[in-house]
């Protein structure tokens with residue numbers, strides 16, 4: 001059985017870590033465009049590469065945040081831990097590692113192959 005309180009806490013903790021770091025990231029990404037002098041010794045190429053990496057990171061964080069918020073609303077509606085594909089319960093050990101998982105292991109594996 002899944003303990004909703006436990007996972008709510010786990011998810012909330014991830015959000016608490018992600019939100020501030022994403023905001024910092026967004027500010028940085030914006031300032032690269034606005035302020036070329038900030039780049040300093042870095043060549044323009046390096047700066048662009050770094051910007052790409054930061055963009056990729058912030059996209060990943062955005063995706064994870066959306067997943068976390070969806071997980072919270074599934075917790076509220078009592079659907080958390082149910083596989084979206086087959087309706088079986090997702091192994092809590094799997095959720096512990098990846099609290100935003102919406103598929104059980106066998107469905108996830110089937111989708112990958």
Ligand SMILES: [Zn+2]
Nearest residue numbers: 083086104107
């Ligand atoms: Zn499944």
